[in-house]
Amino acid sequence: MTAVSESIGFNLNPLNRHSDKRDDHAFIDRLHGSPAARFLVFDGDVPLLKRGSECDAWFRADEAAAIGEPLQRIFLGEAADGSGRFALGLALNDVSPEAGHERIDLRSIAQQGLVAASELGILAEAKSMLDWHRRHSFCANCGSPSRVTSAGWQRICDTCSTRHFPRVDPVVIMLVIDGERCLLGRQRHFAPGMYSALAGFVEPGETAEDAVRREVMEEAHVNCGQVAYFASQPWPFPSSLMIGCFAQAGSTEIVVDVNELEDARWFSRDEVVAMLAGTHADGLSAPKPFAIAHHLLRAYAEKGSAVLNT
Template sequence: MDPTETTLAAVPSVFDRSAAVGFSLNPLDRLSPFRDDDAFVDEKRQHASTRYMVLVGDVPVLARHGEQYSVLFSRTALASLGTPVRDIFLGVDAEGVAFFAVSLDKDMAERVAQQPNIELVDLRAIAMRGLVSADVLGELGGAKAMLDWHARHRFCANCGAPSRVSAAGWRRECDNCGAQHFPRVDPVVIMLAIDGDRCLLGRQARFAPGMYSALAGFLEPGETIEDAVRREVHEEAGIDCAHVTYFASQPWPFPSSLMIGCFARASSTEIVVDTTELEDARWFSRDEVRDMLEGTHATGLSAPKPFAIAHHLLKAFVDNDTTVLGAAV
């Protein structure tokens, strides 16, 4: 396997709407039953064909080959970058090649970046610029989320003692009290409220100038997805919603969320903006949203890029796909 390869030998899987969204294509066989088999994992770690995704802190390391980029490093290439803080066994591809995620100390960033044909590029920028294939991007997003979880959870949440990595990176254990800790994923609902041929969009102050997107918010304990959708739309924009329809999901590694995309049928239309959450919110016509997606809006308004699930929600609305919108229309 050439170290400049930029795609994975995909394990066959069922394609669904979620797989079309950025960070959502994860083709590796994770081989989770083997994570506690230290000999098996170490054999994979040492094998000459094994490839590593490397991050310095939370920033991926890329090797540039002309106009092409790769995030897959051989063991030899990894050794030239530095000594890993930790690694995580991600799984194997259809050809049996093993993949690991590796973190280097963030203080090594300058030294790593000075090496020939090596660049450190923020994960969001990698997605926006399309620097790697969709299958690699999905696995890289998972790698970042996992490494970030380890960096943030070095101590036991039960007793406060230092915890250690186990299960090939997929668990932390506390030797002081015996507690086990597993990777955290935070569910977030992201939704379009629909009123006939209009949809509700908002913008936060941190957005790029002129960009509007779907409303979103964290799912709270005791809530269903549907209830969270209705609560968030009402809290942020004062709009009541009735029927809620699931669309697709997206792993979002900033740091580790699952975006749950939905449509909701609005049962009121007067907007009351929560200015602590949003800078603005308004109704947009189907034609206006189409122009925003295509970059031809008369006043320069824009929508999220295709790697974001909000883009796909808007695209389904523009296409008026009633099989997708379901009870929301």
């Protein structure tokens, strides 16, 4: 993994996922039954953290059992010490009011740096997987209930034998560059004064490069030419893969799609530097460091339009 990818939130995940052993029941049961096994516990889609001097997301088997009965169990992987790591999904608000833990949503955990970067990536894996199970309990082919198999990584329909696999939705997020300025926009739900790179879902039969060009045209009516890949980021809200890119502007007049954006405009490179530092004269800000948009902006602030050639 490159240094750029390592610095982006949710990107570090040191577990050996053992995708080839998910149907090896003896292997999974041995890891699950070991005293060294550790569990992430989710109340709905919100992780539980132990209270203490440091936040701890990992629970022993007995600690997890005291919290509630899980609806789902997902094998996340094997840690470097050989211990099995699992995610347990409880029904929303079905958590025992046991003292010593609290619900903290994953976005807040990331923003506040409450856990190590390597644990943040595992939490993202767990959240996306548990969310997929909650949304896909019935077969999309025939409508019958499906059941979990492969240590949580597949669902199978016993009626029509269709196998279902976790979905990941590709999303392009792009910083459009016109020399010493870049194009940023803001959505209505953003924090006051925050601007970010434009983004949108990749459509079927579309390349990431064409998705970049289409989304920028749709949202800001700006043509783009060259597209350069930067880095990617798992985005567990609920389960996207953010594909970070830079794009060369081919036109500069902006027409904002008000259904998608509240505003969009060109920002000078100096403004970007100030936004990242929290010193913008108008109080405008950039996304936090856990988001790939922050790193797109930082790379542009440091290298300018040279990022299109990397």
